[in-house]
Amino acid sequence: MTHELQSILARHHDDPTRLLQVLREVQEALSWISPESIDYVADQLNLPRARVEGVAGFYSFLHTNAACRYRLLFSDNITDRMLGNQALLAALCEKLWVERGHLSEDGLVSIDTTSCTGLCDQGPALLVNGWAIPRLDAARLDQIAELILAQTPVAQWPGELFAVEDNIRRADILLGHELQPGDALRAALSRGGAIEAAANARSWREGIPTAEQGALTTLEEIKKSNLRGRGGAGFTTGLKWEACRNARGPLRYVVCNADEGEPGTFKDRVLLTAQADLVFEGMTVCAYAIGASAGKTKGFLYLRGEYRHLLDPLNEVLARRRAANLLGKGILGQAGFDFDIEIHLGAGAYVCGEESALIESLEGKRGIPRNRPPYPVTHGYLQRPTTVNNVETFCAAALVSAQGGDWYRSIGTTKSAGTKVLSVSGDCARPGIYEYPFGVTVRQVLEDCGAANTLAVQISGPSGVCIAVDEFDRRIAFEDLATAGAFMVFDASRDMFEVARNFAHFFAHESCGFCTPCRVGTAMLRTTMDKIAEGHGTLYDLAEIEKLDRVLNQSAHCGLGHTACNPTLDTLKRFRPSYERRLKSQDFEPAFDLDGALAAARRMTGRDDAGAHLSTEDA
Numbered sequence: 001m002t003h004e005l006q007s008i009l010a011r012h013h014d015d016p017t018r019l020l021q022v023l024r025e026v027q028e029a030l031s032w033i034s035p036e037s038i039d040y041v042a043d044q045l046n047l048p049r050a051r052v053e054g055v056a057g058f059y060s061f062l063h064t065n066a067a068c069r070y071r072l073l074f075s076d077n078i079t080d081r082m083l084g085n086q087a088l089l090a091a092l093c094e095k096l097w098v099e100r101g102h103l104s105e106d107g108l109v110s111i112d113t114t115s116c117t118g119l120c121d122q123g124p125a126l127l128v129n130g131w132a133i134p135r136l137d138a139a140r141l142d143q144i145a146e147l148i149l150a151q152t153p154v155a156q157w158p159g160e161l162f163a164v165e166d167n168i169r170r171a172d173i174l175l176g177h178e179l180q181p182g183d184a185l186r187a188a189l190s191r192g193g194a195i196e197a198a199a200n201a202r203s204w205r206e207g208i209p210t211a212e213q214g215a216l217t218t219l220e221e222i223k224k225s226n227l228r229g230r231g232g233a234g235f236t237t238g239l240k241w242e243a244c245r246n247a248r249g250p251l252r253y254v255v256c257n258a259d260e261g262e263p264g265t266f267k268d269r270v271l272l273t274a275q276a277d278l279v280f281e282g283m284t285v286c287a288y289a290i291g292a293s294a295g296k297t298k299g300f301l302y303l304r305g306e307y308r309h310l311l312d313p314l315n316e317v318l319a320r321r322r323a324a325n326l327l328g329k330g331i332l333g334q335a336g337f338d339f340d341i342e343i344h345l346g347a348g349a350y351v352c353g354e355e356s357a358l359i360e361s362l363e364g365k366r367g368i369p370r371n372r373p374p375y376p377v378t379h380g381y382l383q384r385p386t387t388v389n390n391v392e393t394f395c396a397a398a399l400v401s402a403q404g405g406d407w408y409r410s411i412g413t414t415k416s417a418g419t420k421v422l423s424v425s426g427d428c429a430r431p432g433i434y435e436y437p438f439g440v441t442v443r444q445v446l447e448d449c450g451a452a453n454t455l456a457v458q459i460s461g462p463s464g465v466c467i468a469v470d471e472f473d474r475r476i477a478f479e480d481l482a483t484a485g486a487f488m489v490f491d492a493s494r495d496m497f498e499v500a501r502n503f504a505h506f507f508a509h510e511s512c513g514f515c516t517p518c519r520v521g522t523a524m525l526r527t528t529m530d531k532i533a534e535g536h537g538t539l540y541d542l543a544e545i546e547k548l549d550r551v552l553n554q555s556a557h558c559g560l561g562h563t564a565c566n567p568t569l570d571t572l573k574r575f576r577p578s579y580e581r582r583l584k585s586q587d588f589e590p591a592f593d594l595d596g597a598l599a600a601a602r603r604m605t606g607r608d609d610a611g612a613h614l615s616t617e618d619a
């Protein structure tokens with residue numbers, strides 16, 4: 001074991017900021033993270049053991065309990081459920097003689113569920129030792145069971161089991177662009193005349209070297225384009241880049257947020273597969289604009305653990321770009337323009353999509369959101385200026401650099417420039433990726449994807465909004481329905497209470513537990529939804545959900561807590577009968593029958609007089 005651990009640590013230069021990557025590799029080598037390996041890693045990295053153990057315990061894809069040869073995790077988004085994942089999971093447990101959530105006695109296999117794996121367009125899906133297998137059906141399940149029983153190493157399983165499709169159904173300026181690798185960068189550099197001119201030449205702007213002029217003009221184009229972040233919050237990209245550029249310090253970081261954990265969202269998976277060059281090009285343009293020519297800049301792409309299958313292809317693209325001088329030292333011959341990108345793999349924690357939690361995770365810590373301010377643009381990775389943007393934002397930024405801010409701004413609506421890539425899944429004939437100029441109506445998307453008899457659409461995942469039939473003329477745009485990209489369709493056969501219950505379980509599972517309102521509140525929400533599902537709920541419980549929402553909104557530490565009640569409240573407002581028909585009583589009864597709970601005490605004391613009962617007011 002020591003030899004294996006030594007070489008893992010050597011590969012990571014005994015660098016404590018790489019702790020998460022080290023632990024992932026330890027697990028790959030040993031099939032778990034044993035107590036001895038924790039001791040060893042802590043010792044070698046000169047970290048307290050509790051720190052290493054804390055990180056190993058935080059991420060749901062890291063296992064410290066026991067060695068296990070095949071760990072199977074069924075994706076459990078509502079769309080997987082609609083496609084029958086529960087029956088498939090039960091069937092596989094039976095075939096392999098294992099109880100869900102437990103390790104088989106021989107330590108061979110464990111089967112459980114995980115949050116959405118970003119394969120909703122080709123579900124149901126599962127992960128085996130972190131590798132995605134989409135389009136599960138009875139035949140594939142038989143094949144998987146046979147491979148496990150024959151103890152075939154996962155690396156030798158047939159490749160077609162792991163084939164993930166892109167399912168691009170509608171392309172626009174982004175998915176249909178004709179740029180060659182380097183075009184957007186060349187455009188940025190040539191703005192300062194930097195490609196033709198000697199590196200130390202002076203520009204028409206007195207005192208500003210050409211490289212600086214190119215960076216400033218590119219930044220101006222990004223600002224002019226009115227590009228807004230595609231990760232959910234919609235912050236203006238140009239302002240973010242400018243703030244990072246203006247922050248003090250010789251070192252800056254560019255971070256691409258490819259954590260994509262919002263259930264129902266898978267557009268970044270496809271962008272990273274079909275447009276990897278554009279993503280890296282956008283990051284490099286960003287590095288240039290925020291000051292790579294003036295100081296040192298480094299890039300990270302934080303890839304969600306569920307997209308492990310993309311790691312090697314993405315590293316190949318990086319290698320190709322280095323060879324083409326699109327990364328590395330003196331990019332495209334521009335002296336001093338040094339920038340490279342490293343990929344970090346997450347390990348199953350939705351909260352790490354929140355930018356400050358992502359930065360903590362990049363630093364090799366538990367992914368707990370930071371207090372803000374200060375913001376990452378001034379105090380990000382290692383407390384240095386850091387620009388964090390979504391995968392799609394970087395793609396759009398590369399387009400802006402190549403074709404100009406005015407061109408980009410002319411597409412979409414006045415307040416929402418450009419296009420939006422949607423991940424369409426659920427009840428429709430053609431699930432997949434659809435790119436539209438901002439302003440497209442929900443009705444148009446439903447028509448294009450072949451949805452019929454639609455009851456509701458969940459826009460932007462559980463933390464977004466649920467809309468009903470009378471709202472289908474609303475538009476995808478920051479000024480109306482802002483979205484990070486998820487578009488989940490539910491037809492009239494679906495029960496919207498069950499949809500919301502699935503999302504309540506998601507939030508409770510993904511709460512990082514750092515702050516009490518969210519840790520307790522999301523668990524209470526889940527319990528209340530389960531209680532209603534079991535037929536024990538009353539109107540009191542529905543009112544409690546509204547109270548919980550207020551508490552979470554006011555006091556949760558990050559966006560996860562703030563939005564946890566959204567799907568419940570939205571469906572309660574629009575589909576109230578699906579809640580009410582489950583209620584035990586339509587009265588406003590408290591959740592807990594205190595007087596009933598005192599019955600045992602009355603029996604023991606032999607009292608049953610009025611004084612031994614709580615009056616309604618007392619209760």
Ligand SMILES: Cc1cc2nc3c(=O)[nH]c(=O)nc-3n(C[C@H](O)[C@H](O)[C@H](O)COP(=O)(O)O)c2cc1C
Nearest residue numbers: 229230231257259260261353354355389390393559
């Ligand atoms: C709980 C939570 C999860 C998030 N997940 C993601 C994600 O997976 N991808 C993403 O780009 N942004 C995510 N965000 C938003 C990021 O914090 C951040 O706003 C975004 O990466 C900024 O990039 P943009 O300006 O390009 O949108 C998440 C936010 C929260 C609160």
Ligand code: SF4
Nearest residue numbers: 513514515518558561
């Ligand atoms: S709101 Fe939830 S996810 Fe966010 S910090 Fe608090 S416990 Fe963690």
